[in-house]
Amino acid sequence: MACNPFIRAISLTGFDPFARRQxxxxxxxxxxACLHVASLQRPEDILSFRNYxxxxxxxxxxSNNALFGLEFGLHQGVDVFGDMFFLIHNTRTVGDALRxxxxxxxxxxxxxxxxxELVDDIALLGYRADEQEIDGLAQAEELACGVGLRLMQTLxxxxxxxxxxxxxxxxxxxxxxxxxxLNITxxxxxxxxxLLFNASVLAQPLDCASEALHQLIAEHLAGIERLSTDAMPGYVRQLLRNLLPSGRATIDRVADCMAVTPRSLQRHLAEENTSFQQLLDETRQQLVRKYLQVPTISLPQVAHLLGYADVSTFSRAFHRWFGVSVLEWxxxxxxxxxPLLLRNRVKERP
Incomplete structure (x- = not known):
């Protein structure tokens, strides 16, 4: 799966206001770009780097702005690191923060x-994508340099x-x-x-260093799953949760969001001993248990949230999953x- 890398939606930090100004x-x-709009509000979402x-x-x-990526990175600055910035900002030195x-x-x-990298008294803070043949990679690398510059100026x-x-x-x-x-060509x-710079800055102490706060944030970040190409089923489940209410939770749509072909997606899921249909069913079963706990959500609304066109199709699927009707469950x-379910059922009679 190295050919299909992912990033967190925190990479979209500041996109809304910056794009509007452009x-x-x-x-x-x-x-x-086949990216979910809701990801603007969910920084933990997983995005295809290719689609980014x-x-x-x-x-x-x-925008007719050739430096869109660079200027976006300068606009994002350290905000794009989220909680991780507080982790690195509470180390002892600039070098410790970068490491x-x-x-x-x-x-x-x-x-x-x-x-x-260090060579004698010169340091290089570098950024390199795994894939080198991506349209827009130059924009992404300039964005990374813009963020890196703002990071170093903050530290x-x-x-x-x-x-x-x-x-x-x-x-x-x-x-x-x-x-x-950039104030430099x-x-x-x-x-x-x-960025290439004198290595002496790495020894510069950070004024805000707090070992206790650093440890607290480190423990928090330890609970976040690192982005790994072995976690494809988890990425699919997340996309399904996003796409189901729109009725567009198809393998073609999910594959497009992940910048892979449907056939490639099925192959990678098979390597993880699962399939798209299995993940779709599991995700719907997980969600329906949650939805049915809320009495104010009607049965037609539940069906819609799960991506079904009507209640009867949903009811048949529910019986297949749990072996009983929705009311019996x-x-x-x-x-x-x-009472609410019965009212919905009466409304559906011709």
């Missing part, structure tokens, strides 16, 4: 690597500037525009994408829904 309609751009790059490409084209970030980067980004002080900003691609716009945005067509489970 003259774009954020929700429309997300939908065109597609979003940056579409935004660049529609902590490198060690935990896979919590939020499984598609790329953050690395810190080392606002006046801090790198000795060089390196980008692996050719300029996407006039070099003067880069200098205007990047080195293009370089071997790496990242509610009685057995001690859920007091019978």
């Amino acid at each position: 003259g774009l309609e954020p929700n429309r751009m997300l939908r065109q 790059c597609r979003l940056l490409t579409l935004c660049r084209q529609r 902590e970030l490198r060690a935990n980067f896979a919590l939020y980004n499984g598609a790329a690597h953050l690395y810190l 080392a002080g606002k006046p801090w500037q790198p000795e060089a900003i390196m980008l692996r691609h050719a300029p996407l716009a006039d070099e003067g525009l880069y200098r205007q945005a 990047p080195t293009f067509s370089a071997a790496h994408s990242g 509610c009685r057995q489970s001690g859920v007091n829904r019978q």
